[in-house]
Amino acid sequence: MTVEPALPAELPAAIAASPRGSQVGAFFDLDGTLVDGFTATAHAGDRIRRRQARLGEVTGVIEAAMRYRFGRVDFAKLLERAAGYLRGESLAELDDIGERLFRERVRSRLFPAMHEVVLAHQRRGHTVVMCSSALTIHAEPVARFLEIEHVVCNHFEVDADGRLTGRIQRPVIWGRRKADAVVALCQRRDIALADSWFYADGNEDIALMSLVGQPRPVNPRRELAARAAAEGWPVLRVTTPGRGSHDGLRGVLK
Template sequence: MREQATSSAIAFFDVDNTLVHGASAFHLVRGLRAAGLLSVRDIVDAMWKQARFKARGENDRHLASARARGLAVLTGVPVADMDRLAADVYARHTEAAVWPAMARLAQDHLAHGREVWLVTASPAFLADVIARRLGLTGALASGLEVHDGRYTGRQDGEFLHGEHKAAAARRLLDRTGSDPEACWAYSDSRHDIPLLSLVGHPVVVNPDRQLAAHARAAGWSVLDPRRAGRPA
């Protein structure tokens, strides 16, 4: 999604288990199965990983295998087809999984004149749809290489995870001239401690065990998206 005008502050939202309950890519898997690009075995595997992710948070091994499988599946698929599929998946599945309290919080930031950016390891075509449908400023996400209008099955740039996610956010802050101390970040994962440490207002959402411990030690705000209201 195209970057927009300079603002005084930015709110960064992670997607999986922060803005959306569970993994957004799980809903994409359902769409890929319907399109005949995945097997029943892929679906069963994705369902098990989705259930584990909701209960216990991110798993590095599962993330790596899903990334490799996703790149393989998309090889040769037209970009226009994936854009249509991502829009359909959002309407059918993802929209219902968005935490209402988090969507309201994002709108509250916008109402106060802040830009709201998703920052996620999810593929850009998926993150862009979520940002657009929620009326957000844009999305920083993992890019996929395209040749002659089709995905090549290779990454384009860094996989936005961990330090790479924080680096992408830092580049946006530099480009917009925003003061990090006036900015916000929301995430559930220990891998996003670099992102959360970048801003003056870090908020942990559905934190995994390691992030919860770090948040207690650092005095960071904690938010339960199952309840309406502002961070504690």
């Protein structure tokens, strides 16, 4: 397996030595874990460049990106704000935009080392799951590219014509709610959390990180890093070629 130097040699060896089969889960956060930064900024930046965004939306996006960078995002409020800006839009058209922006702007921000980790779990026949607080239009293109079959994420509420109502389906996948959604998935698919892995960067992911047998913080923010040190969780440090990590504003300003 070819990996970045930043990926410890013990990780590929540990995955290769783990039990085979779908009863083992490999759960991956998206923003800051599989992708460098905040995927939603690619869509926000596109709307700004095309002059589709109002002033309040522009300032809201920059504020959200800064809060993400410093780990101060209230995702429920952020998602409700985003849904409000897009009220009346066609979900099918937004899906197409999400796929285009993945090709144009997000694909180059994938962490190569984390792609290798996904592949390593897939080779073991593990149930690989993207579990993210992102919306479908941002999460699903990445999952398709990485051939991740299962996605737990947030969904826009739509009307009978497939247009956004301005609300998010409940419950919002975030923090403890994300952990609850993953536990429910494990129960449905007979996945053993004690044998499973979870890769994430955010403080809000401590709840789920504490449930799996193989926690792996990736470029962890302060609170998660402190918890990892206290618990002895192995920490991964990864980058994209020629870039630092966790630049939440890149997708807006590029």
